[in-house]
Amino acid sequence: MESPWENLSDAIFHHAAIRPDAPAVTDNQGTITYRQFAELVGAAAVYLRDLGIGADDRVGLALFNHTDHFIIMFAAMRIGAVPIEVPAELPPQAQEEIFSRIKPKAIFVEAGLASGRAPIKIVVDAHWRRDLDGKSGDARDGRTADLNRLVLLTSGSTGPAKGIVITHRQFMARARIFDALLGSHWSADRPGKFLLAVTITASAFHHFFLCQILHGGPVHVLSRFVEDNDFVRAVTAQQDAVLLTTPAICRALLSRCGTRDKLLPNAQALICGGLPLSAAEKKRVLAHITPNFFEVYGAAGSGLITGVRPADFEAHADSVGRCAPAPIVEIVNADGVPVPAGGLGHLRCRGEAIADGFLAGSGSNTGPEMFRDGWYYPGDIATMDADGWITLKGRKSDLILRRGVEFYPFEIEEVLLALPWVRDAAVIGRPAKQGGEEELVAIVVPGEGFKPDSLAAHCAAHLPPEKRPVSFHRAVEFPRTPSGKTDRQTLRADFLAKTAAPPARPPVPGPQMVRR
Structure with missing residues (x-):
């Protein structure tokens, strides 16, 4: 995707000029075209300027997915301000x-969830767009x-x-990597209908959303569903859908699959990001949901790093793919020295x-995720074979x-997830009763036909003794970060709190013998 644009918002105005009546965004309030989108972003840019917001000012956006959110975000970009997405779901x-910590000049928050302090604070309610009345132009x-920037927050799943500060030029370079990995099923020539299922505070969904706008394609905001069945019905109702999912969403879809027909026969592309699905799960997605399945791996600091295309899964189901054409990827030891092919690092x-x-x-800039000497370390441990997988x-x-x-x-979780009646799994450590090394505990979300008595035998057959959980526990669901990742810190804390031994009762005073 070669682009002459200096501002990501320019894409909206470009598409408004050449395809003004093409649908841009659909949410539960209706659909706006690219012409309307450009007019609203231009008016909102004037509105932000009149509020006293300018270039390099940080603008916090604690908003759910809806058209007004996107108008404000692109308007902030338009005036050279720095939009920062903050999860509205957080307490x-x-x-x-x-x-x-981010010290914004202005914050925009949902009505009823109006937390945060800043010199300028705007509540975005159902009538917010009236504030644009009388604003026109650009x-x-x-x-x-190189000077226009946006900020994405890391998921917070491990801390x-x-x-993370990203320039508009860096993002457009990321868009070219998206095209290289996914262009056979999703591109400016074939944008499909992008279904936005998770808030764009999650970096992967933010990336895909922006890329769809760069493509000039339609974005369809899915409502926040309580029941998996409602979500599945909403997705299956769409034609030519491009759906980015998390492993949790994929597992929800798998749990609703039949034995014959594919669940999403008309999907243009189903893409899963986040921690990888197990090899068995990936094959079930291809067999029962759609053959147009991709898995991608990346991070807020880099954009996409690798991808697995549909034709790759048969031979490389255990892999997250080969690196995209642009980034240089290495596996190194603790001293920054590349390890041999197949080595862990x-x-x-x-x-x-x-x-x-x-x-x-x-x-x-410390901890597992860091920038050092021109390199970005996402904080992941991996291997890379001689062919780059x-x-x-x-x-x-x-x-x-x-x-x-x-x-x-994940080495243990993958074994558990190979069982079709385990919907999700997480392994945590807990203090051993007799001290020493932590004990491994597996927590599973049961699926249909759950067989709890088979878990230990399955692990014994597929794992060495040191990797076998000492106990198995059920959960209805796992705590999630706003990006849909398992919140391991909360999961472990909740489990330890629930399974902790009750405090010992103080001894009841009794008769005492007094020695003379």
């Missing part, structure tokens, strides 16, 4: 903590794509969320799509040491 205290800043990447670094004040082993922060052997929870 007020957690939002306050993020706002206190307030585009003339700076180049406090950090802000830290994944790192560099290239024109890599972010500038962390937003000042949002977190330090990458297999993720887990997060550096999730490393388990047991009986002298190092391994990662």
